[in-house]
Amino acid sequence: MGKLIAATGNQAVAQAMRQIDPHVVAAYPITPQTDVVEEFASFVSDGLVSTEFVPVESEHSAMSTVIGSSAAGVRAMTATSSQGLALMWEMLYIAAGLRLPIVMAVANRALSAPLNIHGDQSDSMGARDSGWIQLYCKNQQEAYDTLIQAIRIAEHKDVRLPVMVCYDGFIVSHSLSGVTLLDDDKVKAFVGKHVPLYPLLDSKNPVSYGGLVLFDFYFEFRRQMVDGMARAPRVIDEVAMEFAEISGRHYGRYEKYKIDDAEIGVVVLGSAASTSEVVVDELRAKGIKAGVMRLKSLRPFPREELAKELGHLKALAVLDRADSPGALGGPVGLEVRSAFFESEKRPKLINGIYGLGGRDTTPEHIASVFYSLQKIAEGGKVEEPLFYLGLRGGKDDGRQSEAAIAQARAAGQRA
Amino acid sequence: MKSEQKENPGASAKAVAPKEKPGWADVPIGAVVLEAGCGVEYETGEWRSERPVVNTDKCINCLFCWVFCPDGAVIVENEKFKAIDYYHCKGCGICSNECPAKVITMVEETKFQEANGEASAAVQGNGNIKAKTGGKGE
Structure with missing residues (x-):
C-alpha cells in the first residue's frame, strides 16, 4: 500500500x-x-x-x-x-x-x-x-x-x-x-x-x-x-x-505521549514534540514520570479536553515557539492557562518561550524544563512563570535556563 | 462555552426579508447575498444631507447628470431628463458640479424636513421639485 x-x-x-x-x-x-x-x-x-x-x-x-x-x-x-x-x-x-x-x-x-x-x-x-x-x-x-x-x-x-x-x-x-x-x-x-x-x-x-x-x-x-x-x-x-x-496513520486534535500517568509534562506544538518525546523516554528510564501533550489543533482549541487530560499533573510547562510581547506569556501558554481556570484540579504552570528565529532546541533544553518542573512538583514554588529557553545573557531568564541545564546534567538526567 | 449548535445554518439559509432581522444561526453563510439585483431595495437616499434640485425650465437635456451620476439616480425618459430618484440619490453633488447649464442646486435636507417633506417657499423659488424623499424610483 x-x-x-x-x-x-x-x-x-x-x-x-x-x-x-x-x-x-x-x-x-x-x-x-x-x-x-x-x-x-x-x-x-x-x-x-x-x-x-x-x-x-x-x-x-x-x-x-x-x-x-x-x-x-x-x-x-x-x-x-x-x-x-x-x-x-x-x-x-x-x-x-x-x-x-x-x-x-x-x-x-x-x-x-x-x-x-x-x-x-x-x-x-x-x-x-x-x-x-x-x-x-x-x-x-x-x-x-x-x-x-x-x-x-x-x-x-x-x-x-x-x-x-x-x-x-x-x-x-x-x-x-x-x-x-x-x-x-x-x-x-x-x-x-x-x-x-x-x-x-x-x-x-x-x-x-x-x-x-x-x-x-x-x-x-x-x-x-x-x-x-x-x-x-x-x-x-x-x-x-x-x-x-x-x-493506517491516525492523528488526533492533540496527541498524548506517556502523559496519562505522568506527574510532570510539557505542552508543545510541532517538531519540538518529537524532541520532547525522546527526553521523556530518557526520564522514564530513570523512573521520572514525565509526559508530552502535543497540541495539533490550535484552532479550534481543545479547551475542555486539555483541562481534563492534564489536570492530574503536578507541574506543567507550556512551550511556545512565539512570543506575545507584554502579555503574561506566549500565545499557547496564555490559552492553556485559561483552559484550567474553571478546573479544580490543575497543575502548577510555567510557560517557556523557545526556538525563536530557528534557535536550536536540544534535548538538553527540554530536559532542563523537566528538571524545573520536578522541583516545582516536589513542593517548590513557581518562581518564574515565564522563562526563555536557551537564551543567552538574560539577567534572569537566560541564567535560569543555563543554570537549569547545568543542574539537569549534574543530576545525571541526561549523561 | 459555545455549546449552542443549531442545524447547519448555511445549508438552510434563505434570503433575508429586509425587515425581519434573523438571529445568527439563520443568516446566510458567509454573508452571501442570495438574490440578484436586491441593491435596489436599499434606500441609500437616507444617507443624503443635501438634495439636488433641478430647475427643469432651464434644463437643456444634455444628460451630463445622467452620465456622471455614480448611482444611476437620474431618471431619463424619451431622451429627456425626467427626475432624480431620491430613494437612491446619496446627494454627492456630482450632477450639480457637472451641469453645464448650472440648473442643479444642492439644497440642505433639513430645509425639506422643516417643511414636512414638502418643498419650502425658499426652495421653490430655486427650482421646481418633482420628486419627494422616500418615493421608490421617483
Whole structure:
C-alpha cells in the first residue's frame, strides 16, 4: 500500500497537492515554503495535474486569487511563510468571513525584524484570530497526511472554514525523511469531488459575495463563523478516523505521549514534540514520570479536553515557539492557562518561550524544563512563570535556563 | 462555552426579508447575498444631507447628470431628463458640479424636513421639485 519516498516537508506537501489536484493554485515563493511552489509548478508543466496555476506578484494577490476562485466554485489552494502570511493578512479574514474552504500550507518562519528566515511559529500564531482552522504538524509525514485531510475538513458543510496546515520551517520543511505516499487514486477518492456552495459562476442562481454589512448584521455573521469553528472538532475527528482507515496513520486534535500517568509534562506544538518525546523516554528510564501533550489543533482549541487530560499533573510547562510581547506569556501558554481556570484540579504552570528565529532546541533544553518542573512538583514554588529557553545573557531568564541545564546534567538526567 | 449548535445554518439559509432581522444561526453563510439585483431595495437616499434640485425650465437635456451620476439616480425618459430618484440619490453633488447649464442646486435636507417633506417657499423659488424623499424610483 502506498509508496515510501525520501522527501522534505515541502516535497511531501507538494506531493499531496499533486494528488489532490486542486482546480486553482495561486502562490508566491517565500523561504522556507519556496520549493512547495517550485515543485508544484513542475507538476503543472509536466502535465501531472490539471490545476490552473497562477504565479501571482505577491501573497496578497495569492490569497485574493484563491478567494476569488473558491467563491467562483472551485477547489483552491496556496502555501506561504512568514512575511508572506503577514502580507496576506487582510485577505485571511476575508477568506474565513466568506466561509471559503481554502487550504493553505504554512512553513512556519520567524517574522522580521531583524530579518530571519528560520523556523518559529510567530507567523501563524499571529493569525490565530483570523477564523482559520490551524493544524500544527510535527513531521514530514504528518504534513502530507494533514494537508489531504484538510480538504475534507474545510469543505465539510458543517465547517466551511479555511484551514492552515502548519509545519516548522527548515526543521520539517527542508529536512529529508521517509514519507509514505498513498496511491493517487486513493487520495482522489478520499478528497472526493468538490461540491461548491453558492458558486459565483452559477449564472442561473446569481449571488453576491463581499457586500457591505453594517452594525445590523455583521455581528450575526461573525457569530455564525464561530459556530463553524465549534462544529470543527467533530469533523476533524471523523476525517482523521476515515483517513486512518485508508492509511493506517491516525492523528488526533492533540496527541498524548506517556502523559496519562505522568506527574510532570510539557505542552508543545510541532517538531519540538518529537524532541520532547525522546527526553521523556530518557526520564522514564530513570523512573521520572514525565509526559508530552502535543497540541495539533490550535484552532479550534481543545479547551475542555486539555483541562481534563492534564489536570492530574503536578507541574506543567507550556512551550511556545512565539512570543506575545507584554502579555503574561506566549500565545499557547496564555490559552492553556485559561483552559484550567474553571478546573479544580490543575497543575502548577510555567510557560517557556523557545526556538525563536530557528534557535536550536536540544534535548538538553527540554530536559532542563523537566528538571524545573520536578522541583516545582516536589513542593517548590513557581518562581518564574515565564522563562526563555536557551537564551543567552538574560539577567534572569537566560541564567535560569543555563543554570537549569547545568543542574539537569549534574543530576545525571541526561549523561 | 459555545455549546449552542443549531442545524447547519448555511445549508438552510434563505434570503433575508429586509425587515425581519434573523438571529445568527439563520443568516446566510458567509454573508452571501442570495438574490440578484436586491441593491435596489436599499434606500441609500437616507444617507443624503443635501438634495439636488433641478430647475427643469432651464434644463437643456444634455444628460451630463445622467452620465456622471455614480448611482444611476437620474431618471431619463424619451431622451429627456425626467427626475432624480431620491430613494437612491446619496446627494454627492456630482450632477450639480457637472451641469453645464448650472440648473442643479444642492439644497440642505433639513430645509425639506422643516417643511414636512414638502418643498419650502425658499426652495421653490430655486427650482421646481418633482420628486419627494422616500418615493421608490421617483
